[in-house]
Amino acid sequence: MRKIDELLLEYGHSHQNETNKTIHWICVPAIFFSIVGLVYSIPSEQLSTMLPFSQGFANWATLILILILFYYASLSLPLALGMFFFSALCLALANLIDLMSPIPLWAVSLIIFTLAWVFQFYGHKIEGRKPSFFKDIQFLLIGPAWLMHFIYKKLGLAY
Structure with missing residues (x-):
């Protein structure tokens, strides 16, 4: 079994309740966006100076998202592509x-x-299970990929 399949399966164990799943469909993207927004808000003048080729487009959120996309690519290139588009939308x-x-x-x-x-x-109180990231911090990044994999399944795309 691929590592991404193992991670999605394990994440899914604490997300069986329909109400909790619905909450996650709203809140996981909202949290992802809010973190992008918070990091985007960090002054980045020094970053633009260090990366003159960026022509003023460099900011900390873009830099961190690039690193996060490498993580997703290490798990699944198709999911990384979906997360790239979602990340671009958040930016x-x-x-x-x-x-x-x-x-x-x-x-x-x-x-x-x-x-x-x-x-x-x-949602996790309703579920009766702790959030997965209490067990392993990487599940903070698996949550968005878990939702993306459902979108891929719905569209009949391999992830």
Whole structure:
């Protein structure tokens, strides 16, 4: 069995309850986005100086997402591709909020992060099982891939 299959199977063991699954479909992407937004909010002028070829597009969120995408690619190239598109969407949304919202991106992200985690823990209370990341921190990254693999299955794509 591939490592990604083992990780998705193990993650799925603590996500059997339909209410908890529904909460995860909303909150896992929200948490992923909120972390992107929080990291995007870190001043990155020094990063742009260190990477002059980036022409001002460099920020900490992009750099960290590149590293995370390498992790996903080590598990499954097709899932990494899906996570690349979702990550790009999160970056674009963070940029839009940063440019247009009267509320700072970090504040929007912090509110989303807090509310989503409250609902996540509520979902696990209903489930009667602890979140998987209590056992292994890498499950914080497996949650989004777990949802992506369902999308792939629905579309009839190999992951």
